[in-house]
Amino acid sequence: MNIVNFTPLSALIGGMTIGFSIFLFFILNGRMTGVSGIASSFLISKKNRIDNLLFLIGLVLGPIFYSFFTKQKIEILITNSLFLLIIAGLLVGLGTRISGGCTSGHGISGMSRFSLRSIIATVIFMVVGILTVFIKTLYE
């Protein structure tokens, strides 16, 4: 194992920014942030639909505002085939709803509450994620 591309400071500051957003959503609106929960509720439930939509719009506006004010272009790289993107999207949509949370819901909100459920979920999705990447590298 080699350590590469490690950016501890921006990771920590970005993480604290996310933690601050979750704190505000909790103390002001009384809700725990989980993006899979917010996105799926927006789609399938009438409860808090406008709030959920506005959160999702904000999530898209965040990077736009960041680029606008810092004059930095955000670059992302996705090299997967269309087929793999569809399979992965379906797995993420199904999996997060079957387990009731994703990286934000279980990984941050749930772990902050010391919820055993969320700790177990986080360990599982990380281990499976690591194994998936490992298996993928065998075929590349």
Add this chain to the structure above:
Amino acid sequence: MSKIVSLFCGIIFGIGLVISEMINPEKVLGFLNLFDNWDPSLAFVMIGALIVFSPMYHLLKNKEKPIFTESFTHLNNKEINKNLIIGSSLFGAGWGLVGLCPGPAVASLALFNLSSTVFVIAMFVGFYLIKLLDLSTQAR
């Protein structure tokens, strides 16, 4: 007021994803590539979010009501069952395939990237299938 909060929290969350570079799937895959060239940054994002939100949660959890809504939506699902394990595993596999989880996937719509847009559509199809099959697990 809760509507403005929702929008604002989404924006802050999205900015956090950009600062931490978690919006870039390459960065996430670098974290999951534990056995080869490992980028530990994602762990620091989670630590950053946890050190901000966890103490605040424990300090505020017994408050009677949040500031702008009538009550806290408390999550008390403690069940550790096969749904939690299966769901987290499916999510982990999808996450490892492309490097996108729900937060960064939605935020990346800002970049008009065709691949991440396909992923998001598939993810929403996944959410909808859960409703059709009635498999949903209520929040964390």
